[in-house]
Amino acid sequence: MSDVEKTLVRVRVNGQPREALVEPRTLLVELLRDHFNLTGTHIGCDTTYCGACTVILNGRTIKSCTVFAPMAEGGEIITVEGLSKDGQLHPVQEAFAECHGLQCGFCTPGLLLSTVHLLSKTPKPTEKQIRKGIAGNTCRCTGYQNILKSIRAAAAEMEKR
Amino acid sequence: MYAHPFSYHRAGTLLEASKLLQQLGEEARLIAGGQSLIPLMKMRMARPRALVDINFISGLSDIRSRDGYLRFGALARHADIEASDAALSIPIVHDCAAGIADVQVRNQGTIGGSLAEADPSGDWGAVLLTLDTSVRCSRPSGERTIALDDFFKDAYTTVLGHDELVCEVIVKQPPKKSGGAYLAFKRSAPVYATASAAVQLTLEDSDTCKDARIVLGCVGLTAIRAKEAEKTLRGKKLDEQTMESAVEAARAAAEPQDDMRGSADYKRVLIAALVKRAIGIAMRRARGEQVEAQHEYVGR
Numbered sequence: 001m002s003d004v005e006k007t008l009v010r011v012r013v014n015g016q017p018r019e020a021l022v023e024p025r026t027l028l029v030e031l032l033r034d035h036f037n038l039t040g041t042h043i044g045c046d047t048t049y050c051g052a053c054t055v056i057l058n059g060r061t062i063k064s065c066t067v068f069a070p071m072a073e074g075g076e077i078i079t080v081e082g083l084s085k086d087g088q089l090h091p092v093q094e095a096f097a098e099c100h101g102l103q104c105g106f107c108t109p110g111l112l113l114s115t116v117h118l119l120s121k122t123p124k125p126t127e128k129q130i131r132k133g134i135a136g137n138t139c140r141c142t143g144y145q146n147i148l149k150s151i152r153a154a155a156a157e158m159e160k161r
Numbered sequence: 162m163y164a165h166p167f168s169y170h171r172a173g174t175l176l177e178a179s180k181l182l183q184q185l186g187e188e189a190r191l192i193a194g195g196q197s198l199i200p201l202m203k204m205r206m207a208r209p210r211a212l213v214d215i216n217f218i219s220g221l222s223d224i225r226s227r228d229g230y231l232r233f234g235a236l237a238r239h240a241d242i243e244a245s246d247a248a249l250s251i252p253i254v255h256d257c258a259a260g261i262a263d264v265q266v267r268n269q270g271t272i273g274g275s276l277a278e279a280d281p282s283g284d285w286g287a288v289l290l291t292l293d294t295s296v297r298c299s300r301p302s303g304e305r306t307i308a309l310d311d312f313f314k315d316a317y318t319t320v321l322g323h324d325e326l327v328c329e330v331i332v333k334q335p336p337k338k339s340g341g342a343y344l345a346f347k348r349s350a351p352v353y354a355t356a357s358a359a360v361q362l363t364l365e366d367s368d369t370c371k372d373a374r375i376v377l378g379c380v381g382l383t384a385i386r387a388k389e390a391e392k393t394l395r396g397k398k399l400d401e402q403t404m405e406s407a408v409e410a411a412r413a414a415a416e417p418q419d420d421m422r423g424s425a426d427y428k429r430v431l432i433a434a435l436v437k438r439a440i441g442i443a444m445r446r447a448r449g450e451q452v453e454a455q456h457e458y459v460g461r
Contacts, residue, residue, distance in 0.1 A: 004166045024169030024212070025202075046162050048200050049351045051265060060240070060268040066199045067269065070169050071192070071216055114264065131461060135350035136263025144460075 007070045013038065014082030022069050029053040029064035031072075032079060040080035040109045044138070051137035054110035055079050061117040063136070080109035083116065091161065092116050092154045101150030103141035111137045115151050119158060125151070164202035168211045178215050179301050179324040185211040187323055192216075193236055193274035196266050197283070221273075221328065226250065233330040235273025243267060251332065252446055252454070253341030253361055257288040260343075260456030263350045273327040276309075279383065281316045282353035287378035288343050290386055291361035293333035300325040316382040338371075339363040340446025342439040345378065345456040346431060348422070354379050354456070355422040358411070358435035360443040362394070367448055370394045375407070375440075380417040380432055387414040390436070404440055411436040 009026075010019040013036060020035040032038045032055070044052030046065050053064040056078040083090040092115045095101065102108045111134060118125060118133035125133065130151050139147060170185070172178035182189050189211035192198055201207040215221070215236070222236040226247040231254070233242065242248045242258035249255055261267055261275075261284050275285040276296060286309075294309040300322055312319055321327070335341070341361035345354035357378035365371040373394040375387040390410035397403045417428035442454045455461070 004168050007169050023166065025164040025166055046203070048196065048262075048266065051263070051351075054265055061265045062269045063265045066196060066266075068164075068169070068192075068195065068199065068212070070171070071195065071214055073171070073217075117264070128461075133264060135458075135461065136265045 009069045009073055011072055011075050011077055013077045014079060020069075024068060024070050026069040027065055028055070028057075028062075028067040028069050028072050028077075031069040032064065032077070038079050038081050042106055042109060044106065044110075049138065050107070051110040051114065052107050054113045054137065056113055056117060059120075061114055061136075078113070078116075080112055083112060090116070091157045092119070092150075095154035095157060096147075096150045099150040099153050100146045101142070102139075102147075107137060107139045107141075111139065111147060115154060118151070119155055123155065123159060125155060162203040164199070165205060165208040167202075167209055169214065170211060171214045171217055174218060175215075175221075175299050175326055175328060176301060178213050178218065178326055179299070181213045182324040183301070185213070189213060191277070191326065193277075194238065194270040195274075196262070196270035197274070197278045197280050215326065222271075224248075226334075229334045231332040231334065233272050233332070235277075235327045235329060236271050237273075237330075239267035239270050239272065239275075240264070242272060251292065251335065251341070253288055253291060253343050253359060253443075254332065256341075256343040256454050256456075257284050257359075260284075260345060262352075266351065272330050276312065276330065277319060277321060277327050279313050279315075279317050279319050280353075281382050281384075282379045283384075284343070284345060284354070284357065284378065286313060287357055287359045287376045287384035289330070289332065290376045290384055291341055291359045291374040292335065295331045296327055297329040297331060298325050299328050304328075306331070310386075313383040335361065336363055338365075338447055340443045340448070342442035342446065342452075342454040344435045344439045344442075344454060346435060347456060347458045349458050350456075350461070353422070356380055356415075356417070356428050356431045356435060358432060358439040359384075360436065360439040362440070362443045362447050364444070364447045365396075368398050368400075370397055370399050370403075373407075375411055375436060377411060377415050377432055377436070379422075380415040380428055382416075385414055385416065387411040387436075389414060394440075399440075399444055404437065407440065408433050408437045 042052040044050035190209035345357035
């Protein structure tokens with residue numbers, strides 16, 4: 001702990017207003033995990049590389065290990081915990097489960113949010129757009145083929161609905 | 162990883178940001194997107210005692226095209242630039258914005274922050290030095306506009322005063338029959354490039370080069386303008402031999418260092434290949450062809 005004055009951070013997480021008094025150097029991912037107990041957002045590399053900490057802040061994916069918590073003040077945050085509604089998985093989650101788009105699951109929350117963001121901007125992505133859309137998310141198990149398959153399936157399913 | 166402790170200050174206006182920097186002294190730093198600064202702080206390579214956050218200043222992220230100039234607010238995010246019609250009008254600007262790191266970093270990082278941070282591996286410096294670019298800056302004593310050629314002093318060092326902020330990046334539309342290309346070569350999307358080449362050409366007729374700018378990225382303490390290489394092209398017919406001489410001159414201008422991204426020798430080979438390809442794409446674009454160019458990495 002340092003003697004630096006703490007900062008009050010108020011945000012909405014998955015639709016719920018939340019606040020915490022934190023040291024300014026607290027990272028957004030630590031705010032979510034340690035202060036709000038939302039541990040679905042993972043800390044992978046902690047160096048802006050792997051994307052395991054990806055969340056949606058004000059409609060855009062960001063790496064929450066590379067934003068200080070006070071910078072998110074007033075923001076609207078969606079984490080993996082906010083994807084399912086009334087016990088029903090989000091179509092992107094369903095597609096990842098259906099197509100074996102995960103193995104150990106560590107990178108999955110970040111990939112789910114990157115996919116949700118990609119499909120919100122580009123409902124019918126080309127192969128190239130899909131690859132570019134998840135270039136900031138590293139998976140060390142799958143070899144990506146089933147992830148690509150999951151994203152194609154999710155896009156097709158969401159178009160139907 | 163925890164950064165060294167710092168006090169946090171949110172500025173509501175440009176003037177307030179400058180005044181905070183004055184009050185807090187030399188150990189205070191501005192933060193915009195933070196995509197370069199935060200990793201450096203987490204690794205304790207930067208240890209500011211105070212941060213002045215300018216993300217909450219309104220009206221600083223507009224992108225406008227007017228009277229032959231593109232104007233990017235300092236807080237325009239790379240993703241905003243990638244998606245803007247304005248950037249499409251200058252292909253090299255779009256090449257750059259669309260390929261910086263990955264989606265998440267482009268959603269957060271800013272053009273003003275990238276220039277002010279002056280990272281030797283930053284993309285914007287190299288690209289914007291090929292165009293007539295100036296940086297509008299503000300401080301309590303007034304505003305000034307600095308040509309980008311005079312902006313960078315050294316790695317991580319610009320001519321900005323301690324209480325001075327970048328507020329707008331102004332790019333002049335290139336003349337007709339111009340085309341450019343930016344090729345950054347990296348081992349994966351999220352990392353800094355190993356080397357990058359930015360080339361902007363203006364043609365006299367379909368073969369003759371009227372004007373050329375060639376800038377090398379990641380192979381020196383700042384982006385390097387390869388002026389000898391430019392001279393080799395200017396006024397010449399762009400045949401194989403002329404282009405080879407330009408590539409040679411560009412290779413000679415590079416000052417790479419050995420690091421984890423590659424040896425100096427490797428980077429000299431790489432930069433030559435990138436310059437050659439970038440000249441080819443720039444030439445075709447200047448002739449009006451639609452050619453795709455993008456940051457290159459495995460798996461794209």
